[in-house]
Amino acid sequence: MNNIAGTKSSLTWAVHISVAVLVIAWLLPTVGLFVSSFRTADQIATSGWWKALFSQEQTLSLRAAPAEEQVQVGNLYVIEGQIFESEARPEIQTWGISSRAVDAFIPGDSAELRGGGIFTLDVDGTYRIENTEPFDVSRGQRVFITAEVPPEFTLNNYYTVVFDPNNIEGMSKAFINTLTVTIPATIIPILIAAFAAYALAWMEFPGRALLIAAVVGLLVVPLQLALIPLLKFHNDIGIGKGYIGVWLAHTGFGMPMAIYLLRNYMVGLPRDIIENARVDGATEFQIFIKIILPLSFPALASFAIFQFLWTWNDLLVSLVFLIDSTGETTVMTKQIVEILGTRGGNWEILATAAFVSIIVPLIVFFAMQKYLVRGMLAGSVK
Structure with missing residues (x-):
């Protein structure tokens, strides 16, 4: 059953x-x-x-005030202050003055310093350093604190990545460059492939079957195989180091998939509509513009999603065809690689930069994903 x-x-x-x-x-x-x-x-x-979202036990490395802030109280030289610089002051659990023993003391204990003097730290971060001799160390005493730190969130990462022009992490220019590469590299192959797909689907001419077979064969050509010959050709004609070269490269690499996808969809459209339009005197161009394109929107949107995501996330083609030592044409993927190489320990900056780079693809995908399945199933059902 x-x-x-x-x-x-x-x-x-x-x-x-x-x-x-x-x-x-x-x-x-x-x-x-x-x-x-x-x-x-x-x-x-x-x-x-x-x-x-939960409080975490962390070991913080902080410094007390430098020797310039010492005051003389009777026979003692004293440095007092608050170990926490921000207003958020977690409750101290243990502390120490050596990285080898960060939990040697509890709040309220006193520790003897190597250079002389007594260091006392309270649970709220208030400290007192006293000595019978003047302090001559310019830098403040380093203190290691273990405390239960509440959750903390900040927008400084986004400011550093997107808006701060004084830092290498600034990606606002790279964001604009990526849009400059991606939008034309998505629109150009769609425009060309739509005309080609209509011709292969509904126009009779010699060699059409061979052209369809050639398009299918080009789908399996590796991208890396064509990079060097194509770059050499671009350099010979003078477009190998700018946006035009990368637009044409993305167009060429995306064209077989676009023609194959759109042709399969257009073949499945009702023949009666096209024949009636021809009987009414419509030209092939009018049929294509007024009938085929509106009916083929799911397939167009489907390919646009794939082409946009691939072009936006591309690194290899941009590295090959956007050769620029000044950084004027650096795209976001290359910028993230540079951040990873120069500031590999700043994971908060890397996470923010990576998320900024996927915001636009996420918006495009969720806005057009309802057309994705319809476009991918083009031609599979009659």
Whole structure:
């Protein structure tokens, strides 16, 4: 009875579980990246993003005030202050004056300093250093504190990445450059492939079958195989170091997939509509503009999603065809690689930069994903 049309399969639950697992596996890295982009460096270093909403035990390295702030009180030289620079003052659990023994003392204890003097630290971060001789160390005493730190989120990461022009992490220019590469590299192949797909689907001419076979064959040509010859050709004609070269490269690499996808969709359109338009005197161009393009919007949107995502996330083609030592044409993927190479320890900056780079693809995908399945199934059902 399970094979009768209209009845539910006994394996429906397995399908639902599989879909749920795939969705969770896809969402978890994105959610983790989003949460990490708002966390501080200390919290990222001490706990995973899934613990971002809970207080965490952290060991902080802080410094007391320098020797210039000492005052003489009777026969003693005293330095007093608050060990925490910010208003957020967690409750201190243990502390120490050596990295080898960060939990040697508890709040209220006093420690003898190597250079002479007594260091006393209270639970709220108030400290007192006193000595019978003047302090001659210019830098303040380093103190290691273990405390229960509450959750902390900040927008400084985004300011540093996007808006701060004095830092290498500034990606505002790279963001504009990526849009400059991606938008034309998505529109140009769609325009050309739509005309070609209509001709291969509805126009009779010698060699059409060979052209269709050639398009299918080009789908399996590796991108890396054509990079060097294409770059040499671009350099010979003078477009190898600018936007025109990278636009044409993305257009050429995306054209076979675009023609194949759109042609399969257009073949499945009702023939009667096109024949009636021809009987009414419509030209091929009028049929293409007024009938074929509106009906083919799901396939156009489907390819636009793939081409946009591939071009936006591309690094190889940009590195080859956007040769610029000044950084004027640096795209976001290359900028993130530079951040990783120069500031590899600043995970909060890397997480923010990576999330900024995927915001636009996420918006495009969710805005147009309803057309994705319809476009991918083009030509599969008659």
